Amino acid sequence: MTDRTLILDPQRMARSIERMAWEIMEHHQDEAVVWVVGISESGYKLAQLLQEHLVKHAKFKSHLVEITINKKNPSKGPTTCSEDIPKGASMVIVDDVLNTGSTLIYAVNHMLQLAAKHITTAVMVDRNHKRYPIKADIKGVSLSTSLRDHVEVDFSKNQAAYLR
Numbered sequence: 001m002t003d004r005t006l007i008l009d010p011q012r013m014a015r016s017i018e019r020m021a022w023e024i025m026e027h028h029q030d031e032a033v034v035w036v037v038g039i040s041e042s043g044y045k046l047a048q049l050l051q052e053h054l055v056k057h058a059k060f061k062s063h064l065v066e067i068t069i070n071k072k073n074p075s076k077g078p079t080t081c082s083e084d085i086p087k088g089a090s091m092v093i094v095d096d097v098l099n100t101g102s103t104l105i106y107a108v109n110h111m112l113q114l115a116a117k118h119i120t121t122a123v124m125v126d127r128n129h130k131r132y133p134i135k136a137d138i139k140g141v142s143l144s145t146s147l148r149d150h151v152e153v154d155f156s157k158n159q160a161a162y163l164r
Contacts, residue, residue: 008161016140021053035091043095045155074106090118098123101132
């Protein structure tokens with residue numbers, strides 16, 4: 001069994017997700033429609049939770065879609081979306097953890113091909129170990145970790161984030 005350190009307990013996760021949803025509403029306050037694009041699999045789970053808040057509180061209409069990227073080798077695998085997003089759309093791209101930035105930058109690149117009007121990025125945990133020039137506009141928590149550390153975000157019933 002590996003040792004895990006609790007980063008976010010269920011209550012803090014819930015508060016962070018709600019705060020992130022309000023930040024998305026602030027970033028896109030002048031939009032009529034916003035596409036919430038969750039990176040498969042854990043990023044999509046976070047996107048679903050954010051979408052629940054947006055449906056209740058946002059003045060804009062929001063659409064939830066899942067984007068699939070080959071995380072081991074993003075430049076080789078196909079990048080696909082569960083639904084067609086129209087050109088000129090405003091969107092928020094969501095992932096669970098921002099580590100090197102590779103997955104997020106490939107997702108942004110894919111969306112830029114749609115001539116996106118406005119892109120916001122959101123992650124639950126920003127590890128601050130980026131190799132690419134990308135940042136999270138909205139984050140649940142920012143951590144300075146060692147390169148050997150692993151961050152695990154659990155979106156099951158007892159939502160939590162751990163460092164191991």
